[in-house]
Amino acid sequence: MRVYIARRLLLAVPTLLGITAITFVIIQLAPGSPAAMAVRLGGEGVRSDAIAQEIVEQTKKLYGLDKPIPVQYVLWLKRLVTFDFGTSYKDQRNVLEKIAERLPVSLQLSLTSIFLVYLIAIPIGVYSSTHQHSLSDNVITVSLFILYSLPNFWVATLFIMFLGGGDFLNVFPIYGLVSDNYAQLTFWAKVGDRLWHLVLPITCLTYGGLASISRFGRVGMLEAIRQDYVRTARAKGLSEKVVIFKHAFRNSIIPIVTLLATLLPAMLGGSVIIESIFSIPGMGQLAFESILSRDYPVIMGITTISALLTLIGILLADVCYALVDPRISLE
């Protein structure tokens, strides 16, 4: 096992190099240049009228974009070794600092919603597999798919309109993650305040994920239930509860373990839409804006970190396989 992990970690190095090299080249090849954008004032949709070529060139030099791409990449790698992702073109702040500021915000949202998705979806999956083709199974399936198909920006806007004060009910806060008077609150009041703010965004992030995970759970269980060992367990006269939860369920979650690999980078990802609607300064916005403004250092920083997390996630999933399923050996 140890040898396996070591080998996989070694393999991750060239993989990571490949991912970063390709990203580096692609973003540079994409049309639009940060230097030209810097010279122009204004924002999207509007151009100011002054452009001077020599000033564009100066700016390129300032951003280090005057060198050939391979040279730029090597320089970037060199700095990466010391964990220096450079500074953003937009505000000249350190990239890691920018990510560190937003990551905890996104983690709060993503960890909670992922946890809730699993907590709700897996029991639903088990339930509908043990009640296959029953009316309740069908009702659950249909309702989950209806939820799945509701776009979350629409639901979020409805929440804001109808539960966020103004002309209708004033039940939930709709701005940010804490109240303005957060600093003056006692510890428990702070926790309460934060949770209260999380209700709407978390709901929007969660309901759509229920369908797929519960389907995974259901299919896994259906397969496990038909296995010989389950029949044997029943034949032994074990109670239905023990059969389902001890024998079938544990074996049914193996496919779900695969999904673990995608979890880590998803946590980092954030959601542009939900973050924008609820004014939550998270990773989604940062990534989205940096791509639109061709902020190469920030794009590279986020890509590298999420590539790293994806690789770790895949490795963890493989190791977990070996742990939950004795038939798989990593030796």
Add this chain to the structure above:
Amino acid sequence: MSSSRNFSRVIVLGVAIVLLILPVLGCRREADDRQGQRPVPATTPGEPVDGDWLIRRMPAEPQTLNPITARDMYERVVNEYVYESLLDRNKETLEIEPQLAESYTISDDHLEYTFTLRRDVRFHDGTPLTAHDIAFSFDRIKDPLVDAAHLRNYYRDVESVEVLDDYNLRFTCTEPYWLALEAIGGIPAIPKHVFEEGDFNKHANNRAPVGSGAYKFVAWETGREIVLERNDRYWGTRGHLDRIIFKLVLDDTAALQLFKRGEIGAMGLTPEQWVRQTGGAEFDRRARRLTYDQLAYYYIGWNMRRPFFSDKMVRRALTHLVNREGMLENLRYGFGKIVTGGFYINGPVYDHSIEPWRHEPAEAERLLSEAGWIDHDGDGIRDKDGVPFRFEFLITPRATFAEQLATILKEDLKGVGIEMDIRQLEWATFEQQVDDRKFDAVAMAWSLPVEGDPYQLWHSSQAEKGSNYVGFINAEADEIIEKGRREFDAEKRRAMYRRLHAIQHEEQPYTFLFCPEALVVVDRRFENVRAYQSQLALEPLEWYVPTARQKYGRENDAP
């Protein structure tokens, strides 16, 4: 991003920046009563009192609060109260008047500008503001290592600055240019003693500005808010509000909800929100509505290098096909004014005697046929010399207005035998295509100064690489533009530019669409509120809240 985050917000984003150099003017106007809302009751007479906070919505966050490296308008909105410059424009009289300067003289050859500073100005940290600070600010703009490319463009002719003594300094220009005074007068004064140490681009005080203005910086919580507090030792007229807070709310719907909940005191609205989501007596009891014409215009630019757009009769025919009245009414609920040229509609140059070309499809067809664009081969599309009249219309993403405009235009053009394809490109890519002149027609907007120099947009020298990307080349226009740069008599210059306006109307290098109207709501507890006809149209320095209505900042009253 919400879909209502469209063209109009986008304009607001770009507009103010040009004004870094060309501060704002405009005339006063009360809100009009378009939707049949009750008229604004007269403000309660009374002495202005200090107290309360103004919470303003910001739809995007500034990248930095360093006025020299900043490129977005939100920096300007915040720093308006923090940093000052030598000169400023009076919002009421529209005249340039001294701010940090006590007086100034201009040499007869218009190359030397000598300023004498006020002696009673101090930065928020208590240090006196001197000529050395102004010179330092100017040198940073000129420093190629400073990330201020966008500003350097405007100071190419301003060669150097010389500090004569602590309160006197002289700028020298290489060429006489009527806008040089505004450029020099607009240099934001940053404190030398704070910014001289360390890397200017990454300076810690880029996020904690130290200025000399009426409000001083308190805190910036990234992604949430920027807080300013009244500078009680301000040399000029003090504000009444204790604090001005800029609250970042990205989503339009959420922002309006927050306004309705009373958590925001002032914000801009989309035309749709103004008409549909703010009805009812309850809303009008709480909110004051204000409108003003933005310093910008929308237009369709025709690439005059293309065979179909090289003929001015064809361009005029296209303008006859664009139903501007209808679009304004249907897409923007009538909030805007049709323009006929590239000058600000309320500015001193704009010629109101020029009538816009009417929406006349029959006249358009006649002009097209006359120009030789006839459907020779009977395929339903007009052609000339074997070239079919088929072109691509570029629009930017998230620009709901441009999308709708394009769709309507496509149908209208189809009716007269012109085929138009719509292509939507992400902004950076869009810009690249325009810079490379790889486009047929585009829908865009320009931000404007109240009175500016048409050189960058309309001079033939800018057709190759500059902002005259439609390729407008006209000998008379060139002459006017070149002479205008050296004409220091404002009235003479304006008369020359009015001729340029007429040429633009005649030639139709653009189909000029309209000047958008900005819509603003302000909580009624604020008194002495008015909208100026300018970019930073609200002036909270004048506002106050009668003691009985004050909401924030009284003891133990958390926000």
